[in-house]
Amino acid sequence: MALLEIKNLHASLEEEGKEILKGIDLVIQPGEVHAIMGPNGSGKSTLSYVLAGRDGYEVTEGEVTFGDKDLLELEANERANEGVFLAFQYPVEIPGVPGMTFLREALNSKRKYHGEEELDAMQFLKLVREKAKSLEMGDDMLKRAVNVGFSGGEKKRNEILQMAVLEPTLCVLDETDSGLDIDALKIVADGVNALRNENRGMLLITHYQRLLDYIQPDFVHVMAAGKIQRSGGKELALELEEKGYADFTGKAA
Amino acid sequence: MPNDMANDNALLKAFSAAAPFDGAPDWFGAATAAGAETFETLGLPTNRTEAWKYTSLRGLGSLSFAAPSADAKAVEIPRDSVAEIQGIEIVLVNGRLDESRSALENLPVGLAITPLPQAIEFENGAVKHALQDEGAIDGLPLAALNTAGISGGVLIEVAKNAVIAKPIHIISIGTAGDEPVAFAPRNVVWVGANAQATLVESHVGVGEGSYFSNSVTHVTVEDEAVFHHYKLQNEARSAYHVAMTHVTCGEKVIYDNFALSCGAKLARNEIRGKLDGSEILYAVNGVYMAAANQHLDNTTFIEHAKPNSQSREIYKGVLDENGRGVFQGKILVQRPAQKTDGYQMNRALLLSRKAEIDSKPELEIYADDVKCSHGATVGELDDDQLFYLKARGISEHDARNMLIEAYLRDALEEIRVDKVAEAFGTKITAWLAERALREDAAS
Numbered sequence: 001m002a003l004l005e006i007k008n009l010h011a012s013l014e015e016e017g018k019e020i021l022k023g024i025d026l027v028i029q030p031g032e033v034h035a036i037m038g039p040n041g042s043g044k045s046t047l048s049y050v051l052a053g054r055d056g057y058e059v060t061e062g063e064v065t066f067g068d069k070d071l072l073e074l075e076a077n078e079r080a081n082e083g084v085f086l087a088f089q090y091p092v093e094i095p096g097v098p099g100m101t102f103l104r105e106a107l108n109s110k111r112k113y114h115g116e117e118e119l120d121a122m123q124f125l126k127l128v129r130e131k132a133k134s135l136e137m138g139d140d141m142l143k144r145a146v147n148v149g150f151s152g153g154e155k156k157r158n159e160i161l162q163m164a165v166l167e168p169t170l171c172v173l174d175e176t177d178s179g180l181d182i183d184a185l186k187i188v189a190d191g192v193n194a195l196r197n198e199n200r201g202m203l204l205i206t207h208y209q210r211l212l213d214y215i216q217p218d219f220v221h222v223m224a225a226g227k228i229q230r231s232g233g234k235e236l237a238l239e240l241e242e243k244g245y246a247d248f249t250g251k252a253a
Numbered sequence: 254m255p256n257d258m259a260n261d262n263a264l265l266k267a268f269s270a271a272a273p274f275d276g277a278p279d280w281f282g283a284a285t286a287a288g289a290e291t292f293e294t295l296g297l298p299t300n301r302t303e304a305w306k307y308t309s310l311r312g313l314g315s316l317s318f319a320a321p322s323a324d325a326k327a328v329e330i331p332r333d334s335v336a337e338i339q340g341i342e343i344v345l346v347n348g349r350l351d352e353s354r355s356a357l358e359n360l361p362v363g364l365a366i367t368p369l370p371q372a373i374e375f376e377n378g379a380v381k382h383a384l385q386d387e388g389a390i391d392g393l394p395l396a397a398l399n400t401a402g403i404s405g406g407v408l409i410e411v412a413k414n415a416v417i418a419k420p421i422h423i424i425s426i427g428t429a430g431d432e433p434v435a436f437a438p439r440n441v442v443w444v445g446a447n448a449q450a451t452l453v454e455s456h457v458g459v460g461e462g463s464y465f466s467n468s469v470t471h472v473t474v475e476d477e478a479v480f481h482h483y484k485l486q487n488e489a490r491s492a493y494h495v496a497m498t499h500v501t502c503g504e505k506v507i508y509d510n511f512a513l514s515c516g517a518k519l520a521r522n523e524i525r526g527k528l529d530g531s532e533i534l535y536a537v538n539g540v541y542m543a544a545a546n547q548h549l550d551n552t553t554f555i556e557h558a559k560p561n562s563q564s565r566e567i568y569k570g571v572l573d574e575n576g577r578g579v580f581q582g583k584i585l586v587q588r589p590a591q592k593t594d595g596y597q598m599n600r601a602l603l604l605s606r607k608a609e610i611d612s613k614p615e616l617e618i619y620a621d622d623v624k625c626s627h628g629a630t631v632g633e634l635d636d637d638q639l640f641y642l643k644a645r646g647i648s649e650h651d652a653r654n655m656l657i658e659a660y661l662r663d664a665l666e667e668i669r670v671d672k673v674a675e676a677f678g679t680k681i682t683a684w685l686a687e688r689a690l691r692e693d694a695a696s
């Protein structure tokens with residue numbers, strides 16, 4: 001069974017009725033890493049939001065199955081608890097909510113959902129410290145409110161920390177590499193690679209071939225104008241780096 | 254309005270009947286009479302009174318209140334409702350001091366607590382001044398009504414240079430049987446020059462009966478003293494609570510006030526501060542949380558009379574179901590009060606379409622070199638934040654509660670005494686837990 005199967009997905013903005021996704025087809029098998037590249041505004045983040053269950057989009061056609069579940073039927077929190085994780089392009093700051101309280105609540109929501117026992121504060125702290133260490137995040141960062149006072153790169157690292165703690169089966173990473181310095185990119189890539197296994201699928205949205213040097217994808221897709229225009233192996237990323245998106249947008253590079 | 258007048262008279266009677274001040278000096282009788290006269294002239298305020306535009310007490314007039322009976326003293330202190338503070342406790346039941354449960358002796362050096370009737374008998378200067386001050390009742394019908402029939406209270410004196418580490422905690426309990434009762438606590442606080450102290454007030458109720466607490470508190474803070482003044486209004490949900498606090502600050506005083514309001518059917522928390530010195534730091538802040546059928550009013554008046562002082566005012570409210578909030582804040586800067594720095598903000602979060610907030614910020618400035626700003630915001634929970642939480646597996650319900658708690662707890666940063674901030678924090682958590690139960694029951 002495929003991990004994720006997207007069939008002819010059309011989605012519009014609920015308020016304006018404007019169609020953004022215009023027939024996406026994509027299958028991710030367990031263990032596979034897929035990369036999506038594409039020009040600004042082509043609908044990559046929209047796809048990630050529709051998968052994560054954000055309000056404000058209307059799916060007008062098509063279907064999305066996650067394992068044996070109809071993903072579109074589930075609430076955002078149910079999708080997360082089923083194992084879908086979205087690393088946000090722009091992680092949200094939540095003043096007043098301590099990062100650790102938030103993450104413990106998230107993990108325990110998932111555990112509760114699966115009928116497992118919740119972790120107490122001590123057990124949780126131990127777990128987080130361990131994961132944070134490999135991402136080079138110190139206690140001072142863990143103590144702050146969710147993403148508050150974090151630099152752009154720190155926010156991205158924090159997304160990966162959450163992913164490591166929640167251990168999702170499908171990881172959608174929306175431009176997690178943007179805004180990272182070279183060292184941080186290496187740390188984040190190591191964090192992602194550590195999570196790679198035969199059961200887990202990944203969808204990396206990126207603008208830079210460089211990320212794919214660190215996280216080797218099995219497939220690369222080019223998205224433009226709300227559709228996947230071409231798919232290939234990782235050599236496609238190199239080709240795009242060279243030629244740009246002109247072939248897909250009808251404009252000169 | 255003959256009908257209204259009949260109601261006013263009934264209220265006045267209920268209060269006057271309660272007064273336990275036999276044998277008080279003549280000036281006290283005169284003050285009481287002046288209060289009654291002022292109240293009779295002004296009457297119970299309705300929406301037609303400008304200062305009460307958003308909070309009408311008409312509903313109050315139609316209830317027939319009796320003076321509380323003396324045996325009400327037997328009630329237990331409702332520990333779950335009062336602020337959890339290790340303090341020097343003063344217990345008032347239906348406005349009367351319960352001496353057996355109040356710390357009147359063996360107090361820290363520099364602190365004196367005297368039952369109000371005694372302080373009146375001894376002709377204490379601060380008390381005499383407070384009760385005779387026309388400015389304390391002029392145009393203020395409820396303060397006048399209080400003066401007309403004071404139920405009881407205390408005089409708290411902090412001697413010059415004294416530092417009282419332990420908070421003083423006034424616990425005012427209201428309780429009634431089938432018949433509604435009305436009472437009028439009056440407390441006078443005098444903080445000597447260069448002294449430091451903390452006062453916490455817990456206004457709570459016992460039982461389901463309806464009562465009306467109409468309190469007045471006078472606070473005088475002498476030069477260079479530091480006074481922290483915090484209030485928890487957690488009255489029974491059938492209660493009416495109207496409170497007036499008169500504050501006067503001398504040179505270089507630090508006064509910080511924080512009011513957390515979550516109880517009562519209708520409550521008005523009014524603070525009038527006179528900044529009668531330079532380099533004063535004056536703060537009045539608060540949080541209000543209203544659920545079904547609750548009406549919570551915060552009204553503040555700040556008068557800058559001398560140059561170079563600062564006032565800060567931040568209120569945050571959460572209004573659920575058909576809860577109503579009112580915020581009225583006025584800053585008056587007198588001509589000599591150059592270099593005044595005043596800031597005032599009311600933020601309200603509406604959790605339901607039926608909830609309502611009325612904000613009325615006002616500046617009246619006669620000095621030309623001042624920095625004053627004011628504002629009011631009304632909002633709902635942030636969609637991006639909600640989605641972020643939900644995308645991590647947290648249910649809509651829990652996500653909303655987390656955001657509301659964060660929003661409210663943020664206001665507690667204004668409280669300068671950590672232990673009190675903590676104690677008030679638990680009230681916020683309790684309110685949210687109650688809200689969660691209501692939601693679960695509704696779904």
Ligand SMILES: Nc1ncnc2c1ncn2[C@@H]1O[C@H](COP(=O)(O)OP(=O)(O)OP(=O)(O)O)[C@@H](O)[C@H]1O
Nearest residue numbers: 013020038039040041042043044045046047056089
């Ligand atoms: N809430 C919205 N209101 C209006 N337009 C929107 C909204 N959300 C998305 N769009 C539009 O939909 C299109 C796709 O946006 P999306 O964010 O998915 O692009 P993207 O491929 O992620 O771009 P980038 O590479 O810049 O991140 C854009 O034209 C964008 O302006």
Ligand SMILES: [Mg+2]
Nearest residue numbers: 044045046089
């Ligand atoms: Mg994007």
